[in-house]
Amino acid sequence: MKEKISIFTLFIFCHLFYSQNTILWKITYPENDKTSYLVGTFHQYGESFVKKYPKIEEYLSKSDAAFFENLTIDTLATNKIINSRKTDNSITKYFTKSQIEKLENYTNKSGLNLYKLTPIELLFKLQQKYTRIICTTVEKNEKNGHFDGFLIKLSDKHNVRKIGFETLEKQLELLNKQYEYFTWKNQRKNILHYFENINSSKPNKNDKENLCGFAEIYKNFDLDYQFDKSSTLKILVTERNTNWINEVIPQLKQKNVFIAVGYMHLMYKDGLINQLRKNGFIVEPEKMN
Secondary structure, eight states: OOOOSSGGGGGOOSOOTTBOSOSEEEEEOTTSOOEEEEEEEOTTOOHHHHHTOHHHHHHHHTOSEEEESOSOOOHHHHHHHHHTSOOOOGGGGTSOHHHHHHHHHHHHHTTOOGGGOOHHHHHHHHHHHHHHHTSOOSOTTOSOOOHHHHHHHHHHHTTOEEEESSOHHHHHHHHHHHTTTOOHHHHHHHHHHHHHHHTOSSOOSOOTTOHHHHHHHHHTTOOBOOTTSOOSOIIIIIIHHHHHHHHHHHHHTTSOEEEEEEGGGGSSTTSHHHHHHHTTOEEEEEOOO
């Protein structure tokens, strides 16, 4: 069975049986005196959200090293990678001339060439902006509108060594590999839905992916970690988790470590929490206040 249309769909489930009411987890190991922390981030929340919970910065500042998905939270760097590709005009077969003009104008303002984006990249960027603007996860004039990016800046502030699990190039490669069956034809309606709502004076917050619904659930820490289920995103979640856990375990046995990755990587049987526990670590929910 193919995955749901949106990465965010992973988060939306009706019954929160395993709700832990936290995004912050304490990690200890019986054979040493080190204490580490793991935070599941929601990338589209920014600085103002993080500052509501001082424990996050406190634990980060006391760490010997901090791990992040990647260290380059930089739109210009992402644009440079995408814009270096060959031009592909296949999108013009599935959108009207007027729609193409509007999409082209939109991506140009972001510094991107529409004809060098893949369907999942355009959809994902639209969903990110929809979440920030329509679901209001980022406040107006907020300086740091990316959860992980702000934590990286805090690492610099406290002189904590930063380590990135992946490069931007690798992340784009994995995203496209996971959603290689996405085409301009089968994603046309989704792309237009988010594009039209981003630019609407009366946007619809009840999109079928329920992005705003999950943003609210996350904000309230009413989260379901589903430790008894397996992730359906084998490339973006399962394989990456395995790679990351192999890299971070030796560090956890020697140092006080802070790990900040997207919330979905803490979920499921193959999530970081369960994998750490299987490797002898004690992982306990930490109160946010």
